[in-house]
Amino acid sequence: MQQQQIARELSKIKAWYIENWPLCIFCGHRIKEGEGDLAHLIRRSYSRELQTVKLNTGLAHRECHNIFDNEPDQAVYLPRIIEVLYIIFLLSSDYFNLIADHYEQLSEAIQLFPSVPYQKIEHHGELLTLQYLLP
Numbered sequence: 001m002q003q004q005q006i007a008r009e010l011s012k013i014k015a016w017y018i019e020n021w022p023l024c025i026f027c028g029h030r031i032k033e034g035e036g037d038l039a040h041l042i043r044r045s046y047s048r049e050l051q052t053v054k055l056n057t058g059l060a061h062r063e064c065h066n067i068f069d070n071e072p073d074q075a076v077y078l079p080r081i082i083e084v085l086y087i088i089f090l091l092s093s094d095y096f097n098l099i100a101d102h103y104e105q106l107s108e109a110i111q112l113f114p115s116v117p118y119q120k121i122e123h124h125g126e127l128l129t130l131q132y133l134l135p
């Protein structure tokens with residue numbers, strides 16, 4: 001995909017989230033109009049392919065986004081970090097293993113990820129419905 005095409009895809013995804021799930025992927029609180037960044041869970045530098053996958057993205061407050069990207073010792077306290085890590089686990093177990101060390105405090109929860117019955121999800125908002133926990 002060309003750079004321009006990627007930018008177009010990302011602005012489409014951002015518009016979709018603004019319309020459908022205007023909540024911060026990291027803290028769960030509402031994003032006011034014009035305030036959200038489109039954040040990537042798996043870094044864009046790690047995977048070109050995943051940068052335009054909707055499940056790898058979400059709206060985020062600039063501050064929450066910054067904590068997630070740059071302050072792993074604080075990121076452990078982001079309210080939706082378990083869901084974020086679960087999505088990363090679904091998208092790329094290799095990348096998940098690279099970052100899992102930063103989240104040792106959450107290891108009990110993280111250990112359960114492989115036993116969550118797999119259900120295809122398209123975007124992080126679906127985790128809020130808890131449907132994925134049902135058989």
Ligand SMILES: [Zn+2]
Pocket residue numbers: 024025026027028029060061064
């Ligand atoms: Zn937030």
